[in-house]
Amino acid sequence: MSGLDEPLRLSGYFKLNRTYDAHMFYFFFEAASEKRHEEPLAVWMTGGPGCSSELAVFYENGPFRINDDLTLDANEFGWDQTHNMIFVDQPINTGFSYSEDERDRVFDEKVVAADMLDFLKEFRAAHPSYFDAPLFITGESYAGHYVPSVTFGIYEYNKVAKDPFNLEGFAIGNGLTNPAIQxxxxxxxxxxxxxxxxxxxxxxxxxxxxxxxxxxxxxxxxxxxxxxxxxxxxxxxxxxxxxAEGFNVYDIRKPCIGPLCYDFSLLDRYLAQDKVREELGVGDRPWQSCSPDVYNDFLGDIMRNYEDKVSAQLEAGIKVLIYVGTEDWICNWMGNKAWVTSLAWSQREAFDSAEEQDWHFEGSVVGTVKSAGPLSFLKVFQAGHMVPMDKPAEALDMIASFTHPQSNRSTSASPKLKPSVLRLEKLRASHLLVQ
Known part of the structure; x- marks a missing residue:
């Protein structure tokens, strides 16, 4: 275990025991705060479907930024500043996650939820101390499908389990949840x-x-x-x-560069290095930012509605944060606000009548928030589809305030946490495979 001045960093695989050969790849970053074992545990899933969470680790809310010379700098606004963070490549065959058995291919959210529950059980068995704290499931884009499905799977598991998870809430950024409305x-x-x-x-x-x-x-x-x-x-x-009008569907202010509308080529080059692959324990396994095969497997899932799973969990008191960058087109704030407003739950009238409040950060209005009971809808001004990339300081403030309400903690209300100076060599894949 690392000392307080050096948080634990892990990467590797857990084999999903209920599958034939599925191996799920993850990064784990221990919180950089002094009371790291008391910090919430947050799980992040990138969308797609089929896009790797390494995109978030190195461009959004992870602890790293890649320089042009392929060295790493610390991201002082990584969510690991106030959380123990797990970034997961899922569904299977996304990023570095894989199975050599075709029967482990994933086509729907039922399997997504089952695989993630299996992964969390394996991770908890290896690192039980982090699960004493509240658990939050987070993600963006197609995670509007993933997150409510995974949390609902945990919620159902907790009803009968002798070892329930301490699920406290979930957050979805610029998600696709109810296509009929959106x-x-x-x-x-x-x-x-x-x-x-x-x-x-x-x-x-x-x-x-x-x-x-x-x-x-x-x-x-x-x-x-x-x-x-x-x-x-x-x-x-x-x-x-x-x-056909021609614009970046993830940020209407910017041009579209490349197939993903952003230039992530530094990450491609970084993860292609032999020394990096050795440290991560992935060997010569191929990596793609987004897998077209996984995307195609989910074509029958895209138009499905997962709003009902959100409603059920709100009724159970599970906290929900829906946040949206206002410059995103593909999962825009109008569509997200519409489905959130339409939710069938006991506090719908209270949410409807609640006033939008300005969200202040470091003396400026950076968004608006509307809340009732366990539900909050937050708009982030001047941010596109990838809010933590466009507004990293504000995104950290947002998520820390959501997960730390008991202390009203946020990066704007508490001292700045000193970022760790991180190098890839600090990563130790000490749990590359748990059979």
Whole structure:
């Protein structure tokens, strides 16, 4: 175990014992604070579907930043400043996670939830002390599907388990959760931001009821072929005409560079180094920022609605934070606000009547927040799809305030935590595989 001046850093694999050959890759970063074992445990899942959480580790809320010469600097706003952080490559065959058995391929959220529950059991068996603190599940984008599914799986497990997890809440950033509602926001958001004309807005809004009918049929019937047809129709008639205008769908202020609209080539080069692969314990296993194979396996899942799992957990008192960068188009704030407002739960009227409050950070208004009971909806100004990348200090303040309410802790209200000076060589894959 590292001393207080050097938090524990781990990377490696856990084999999922309920599977045939699935090996899930993770990074673990112990909190940099003095009372690290009292800090919440937060799990992060990047979306896609099929995008690696190494994107978050090195570009968003992880403790590293990559320099042009492939050295690493510390990120003073990494969420490990106030949390014990686990970043997971999931579903299987995402990032460095793998299985040599085709039967371990993942096609739906039921398996996502089962695999993640298995992973958390394995991690807890190896590192039990971190699970005494509250557990939070977090993620962005397609994690609007992953997060409510995984937390609902934990919630159901806790009802019967002798060793329940201390699940306290979850956070979703710029997520896709209820497509039937969120697809209805594209035309209005695009027009409001000058991306399309009034005539195109009217045309797309006239087509939306057909799109919504298809998505509802997908969720009512549960047939993948119906979900596929709904996806194709909605993409071709609503999404494609807007995207043809040419802009970065993840940040309407910026140009689209490369297939992901951002230049992540430094990460590709960094993870291709032999010394890095040796330290991470991944050998010559190939790595992709986003797997097209995993994406294709989830085509039947994209149009499914996971709002009901959010409602059930709110009723159980599990805290929920939905946060959205206002400059994102693909999972924009209008669509997210619409589905959050539509949630069927006992405090819906209280949420509807709650006023939006300004969110202040270091003397400036950086967003707005609306809350009732365990539910909060937060808009982050001047941020795109990847809020922790665009607004790292504000994102740390946001998540720390959400996970530390008992002390009202936030980076703006408490002393700055000194970032660790980290090098890859500090990583020790001491649990590369747990059979």
């Amino acid at each position: 697809y209805g926001s594209y035309a209005d958001f695009s027009f409001a931001n000058g991306l399309i004309s009034k005539n195109m807005q009217s045309t797309l809004n006239a087509l939306y009821p057909i799109c919504k009918f298809g998505i509802n049929a997908c969720n009512t019937l549960g047939w993948d072929i119906v979900c596929d047809i709904a996806l194709i129709f909605c993409q071709d008639t609503i999404v494609a005409p807007i995207q």
